[in-house]
Amino acid sequence: MLLKDAIASVSEGNDLKRETAEAVARSLADASVPGEHKKAILLALAEKGEVADEVAAFASVFQDLATNPGLSGTEGAIDVVGTGGDRSGSFNISTTSAIILAASGVPVVKHGNRSVTSKCGSADFLEALGINLKAPQTLRQRSFDELNFVFLFAPAFHPAFKEVVPIRKELAAEGKRTIFNLLGPLINPGRPDHLLMGVFSASWVSPLAEALGSLKVKSGLVVNSAIGEGGVMDEFTCAGANRVCGVGTLNHLNGTISPVDAGLSPCAFDDLKGGDVAQNLKMLDALLDGSAPQGLIDTICLNVGAALWITDRADDLSAGVKQANEILQSGVVSKWLERVKAVYQK
Known part of the structure; x- marks a missing residue:
């Protein structure tokens, strides 16, 4: 129900609250969530126009889901x-x-x-x-x-992306950008x-x-x-x-x-x-x-x-x-x- 409610709200022009945006991001990384729902929320966000809080929420989630590279001494990098x-x-x-x-x-x-x-x-x-x-x-x-x-x-550090790649490719083939076109440098x-x-x-x-x-x-x-x-x-x-x-x-x-x-x-x-x-x-x-x-x-x-x-x-x-x-x-x-x-x- 989360994605369906989010799709409906965003389609009406509403921005997602930070907590909701984080939950939506986690659902996109969930293999059990239908692909059509993932596509619909990404399209709805793009058509509304993503805002800073939504981008930050997505970035925070996918950074948390990333594999830790195990580096030390990186302060100031x-x-x-x-x-x-x-x-x-x-x-x-x-x-x-x-x-x-x-x-x-x-x-x-x-x-x-x-x-x-x-x-x-x-x-x-x-x-x-x-x-x-x-x-x-x-x-x-x-x-x-x-x-x-x-x-x-x-690709070696973001295993969660495998659940989104097919949708991103489909949308890219249609010439449509999504919030994921912004996330790379943030995560x-x-x-x-x-x-x-x-x-x-x-x-x-x-x-x-x-x-x-x-x-x-x-x-x-x-x-x-x-x-x-x-x-x-x-x-x-x-x-x-x-x-x-x-x-x-x-x-x-x-x-x-x-x-x-x-x-x-x-x-x-x-x-x-x-x-x-x-x-x-x-x-x-x-x-x-x-x-x-x-x-x-x-x-x-x-x-x-x-x-x-x-x-x-x-x-x-x-x-x-x-x-x-x-x-x-x-x-x-x-x-x-x-x-x-x-x-x-x-």
Whole structure:
């Protein structure tokens, strides 16, 4: 009766109370609940328009249902991640930013998956760099201890999702987004203290910041970049205006940040375009040797700089960007990538 009552209420335009939303989320993970009921509530929520409390409730439940990765020493860690779904076909900006942060000594607990709407997802990219997506707990811990980096491959940590996957695929085939298109960055089983989160729509920046606040993220930023002609990206870019909202210690921030505000120049979106795994690996090499398009270099520095600010390694965004540029030019990232191979081949 829970789902039937919830469907009726939501269909009338009512938001779910936090406790009810949590119960609905748990019912979606229940194998005994009929698929048509699950589909109906997801559609009803999408048509009404999900709100921050509903997203936070779902995130809290599915994070609780996730497998504990068994990591220690992760205090102060960050995840740099996007919801995906922007269909921009860009380079792996968030993942590369996370790599640079780890190489510079910032602890990173990265959560991600293979590509869904692009040719190269975070998992595809990291696997090509030598990271074992299905590493056992001892290897995950060693990676975090020695590299300041651990990757949590989403399918390995969210067994409850198997009860929702068929419905999500069915709805995706119909071209319909659901609340699950927002949850990935919110349900990192490693529960990092800090988060730089990109989202596919500017309308979701403020609600997701509110949701993250209720999930006790210590500090973070939620961002969406408008890149012209209706295009968007789920990360900071120098190709447009960045709609940003802060979380935790940065919750005073709510507005727009341009590349100029961070001491950078605007760029064309073409500078940020990616390709398949092989193409993106070549772009990473170009980034590290300084031959990449300046717009890509600046955009990476903008994201790394924001993360340094979030983790209190920089006083503000401009200082973070300057520091990011120094890190990129120092050669530490190339050395870090060599250590990746050593750690994962032991």
